[in-house]
Amino acid sequence: QQQVKQSPQSLIVQKGGISIINCAYENTAFDYFPWYQQFPGKGPALLIAIRPDVSEKKEGRFTISFNKSAKQFSLHIMDSQPGDSATYFCAASGTSGTYKYIFGTGTRLKVLA
Amino acid sequence: GAGVSQTPSNKVTEKGKYVELRCDPISGHTALYWYRQSLGQGPEFLIYFQGTGAADDSGLPNDRFFAVRPEGSVSTLKIQRTERGDSAVYLCASSFSGVTGELFFGEGSRLTVL
Numbered sequence: 627q628q629q630v631k632q633s634p635q636s637l638i639v640q641k642g643g644i645s646i647i648n649c650a651y652e653n654t655a656f657d658y659f660p661w662y663q664q665f666p667g668k669g670p671a672l673l674i675a676i677r678p679d680v681s682e683k684k685e686g687r688f689t690i691s692f693n694k695s696a697k698q699f700s701l702h703i704m705d706s707q708p709g710d711s712a713t714y715f716c717a718a719s720g721t722s723g724t725y726k727y728i729f730g731t732g733t734r735l736k737v738l739a
Numbered sequence: 740g741a742g743v744s745q746t747p748s749n750k751v752t753e754k755g756k757y758v759e760l761r762c763d764p765i766s767g768h769t770a771l772y773w774y775r776q777s778l779g780q781g782p783e784f785l786i787y788f789q790g791t792g793a794a795d796d797s798g799l800p801n802d803r804f805f806a807v808r809p810e811g812s813v814s815t816l817k818i819q820r821t822e823r824g825d826s827a828v829y830l831c832a833s834s835f836s837g838v839t840g841e842l843f844f845g846e847g848s849r850l851t852v853l
Contacts (some may be wrong), residue, residue: 729781
C-alpha cells in the first residue's frame, strides 16, 4: 500500500518530442505528489509538484496530470531537449508524515539530439 | 553554504568496519532527513529529524544504523559492523519545516563495503 509504481523504466525521445512518465499509488492518504530530477552524481532536485485538489499543473515545459479516482499521475515534458536527459522520480507523501516521501523506482530519460 | 553539504562524497570500507557520514543542511532549515538510494532504485526513507530529536526513525533497517543531530544543525549517520548490502548512496535532505514543502537534497555519500 505504501508503494509508488513508476513506468517506464527507461525512455528515449527525439529532441522536440513529448516525454511521458507515469506513476500509480495505492494509499489514498497521500496528498502531495512531487517529481524529482536527478543527474548522474547529483542529488534529486524538485521539478514540479501537485496536490490532489487540482487535475493539472504546468510549469514551463513540464506538466503534471493527476487522476485522483484512478490514483495515477504523470509527468509530461513538452519539447524535450537533450539537457532534459536525466533520471526522473515520482514520489508521494501524506499529511501524517509529509516528510516521508515514498519514491518510485525512477525513469531514465534520454533525449536524442 | 548555499546547499546541503555531505561528506565524504565517497567512502570505501571493509566489511565489519564502522562508518560515519556527515550532513550539513541549509542554514535555517529545521528538518533534516536521511535517505538511502541503491543502484537503479529510488531513494528510501531512513530517518527524519525535527530540530535535535529524531521524529521518525522507522526507516532505519536495523540497529547497526544510528543517526544524531546534537545541536539541531549538522547530522551524522553512523553505521556499525558494515555489511556488503549497506553499499549505496546515502542522501541527506533538509527543508524549512517538516510539515510540508520541498526537500533539498545533497549530492550524497557513496558508500562501498568490500
